[in-house]
Amino acid sequence: MKLLSSLRVVTATILLSLNSIIHVTPLLLVALIKAIIRVGPVLTLCDRVLMAIVASWIDVNSWMFDHLTNTEVVVTGLPDPMPEGHFLLICNHQSWVDIPVLQKLFNRRLPMLRFFLKSQLIWVPVLGLAWWALDFPFMKRYSRQQIEKRPDLAGRDAAATRKACEKFRRIPVSIVNFAEGTRFRTDKHANQQSPFRHLLKPRAGGTALVLDAMAESLDTLVDVTITYPEGAGELNDLFANRIGRIVVDVQTLPIPAELRGGDYQNDEAHRARMQAWVNERWQIKDKTIDRLLKP
Template sequence: MTSKWIAWLRIGSGMLLLAVNSVVHILPLLVVALVKMTVRIGVVRRGCDRILMAIAADWIAVNSRMIDVLTDTRITVEGLPAPDSGGQMLVVCNHQSWVDIPVLQKLFNRRLPLLRFFLKSQLIWVPLLGLAWWALDFPFMKRYTRAQIERRPELAGADIAATRRACRKFRDLPVAIVNFVEGTRFTPAKHAAQNSPYRHLLKPRAGGVAFTLDAMGEALDTLIDVTIAYPEGRPSLADLFANRIDTIRVHVRRLPIPEPLRSGDYQKDPEFRRHIQDWVNQLWAEKDLALDRMQPTRPTD
């Protein structure tokens, strides 16, 4: 019974500290974002961008330090790339848990440009965090169901156009765009429903990769391929703060993006679509083999 109370105390303390740290950093973030939005002078806006990135990096660094202090979780990493804060890169990763996000941020904060994730449009309404993501130019995506498109055919392709608009602003900036290529977190039920050919992974969705490459033109030339494994099973954020995760294993590869794949029409060019799909499927096959070594048992609920 005592251990349960200790776990809940850890979880509550961790969440409270995260909330306090978020408020402390989001408020100045919003002030700078408002200055950037209202002042149209280029040098001022560029200065605001630098300040925003510095605040975000400090926010992430404090979160990471809190996790270090509050937990005994060890993150072992193979292949961590050399620092490159000025590059333009696509980061792809398997997705098992919400813990994936603080792991990625801890590993790459101030090593790569600020990681930006594609977010569902509804998340802009999350108190404070939604405004922070907006201020940091996280791309918000509105997805339409097949039924909605059938009722309003003009919506077909709107999500793709939104991806292009969201990414276009990054063409001349250092950026690391994160794509969870499976499109959702792994669960055994999803794995079975897909009849996935991979032991540890869901089927990859190559379209998101293709649209990001298309939207960025030829600016993206580097792929950061990240594989995250939880040898003790898929954890929750509560497990992290309750100190129930012993080890997290991460494998990182820095790869060139093949030049022929950096421009093309995924929707209208079947040959280009096949090349993108073959490339992503090969990455996923290699990732599955890596997980055989890093996480011998299949993830469970």
């Protein structure tokens, strides 16, 4: 069984790599044209072609998910297709498997998902270039001590977010924010003394920056709660068939008007409203996980 699991992981890795190389090659060519010819109609056409290439790449990955694993994905609340518009998608973060699950569920249903990525991920072979070409925001994480020594560092991620969001205003987009900032682990949960049973403490700053930068452009909140009743694993566990069931709940909601276009960094009242709202969403999410985990 161990040999079979290893063979499955190796096969999946090879197929995923081939799929990425096949799709990234034309993607980079289109991105190069987009970078050289900065004319409105050309930019629009290039954006559409780039999104079509990504949708095809995800289609193939999702086919592998369905045919190379026995994992069952159970979802409630999935919205009707809405390929146009601007969406903010917030989700708890359990595993790297969360990302292919989100892509599988929302590909061609919502505009292309764009994630906030750690700056180190730009060096991932093939994919790092693709994420850069697709204008994914790359963020650096600074410790409190670093920011205390150099206060200017606190504004760098905010500037990167605003720059990315300016580009997103002219194209359909779904901006994904894992508000916990990291994957759930029991030791992290204990160290944080999190008030939630199943979740780490959310950080309101990332969500606020997107809402502040895009203001009226954002149409809808898509609140996703993802659970692994038999235990979360990583991508190798998925393709080794060690993840039996994934249960997902989706809520599609309007974004409160009072949370749009504020100044999270400098307006204390706005910051308090945003933090209260995100914590309320997390309280609801915690109860949702209790429900989803019931046999």
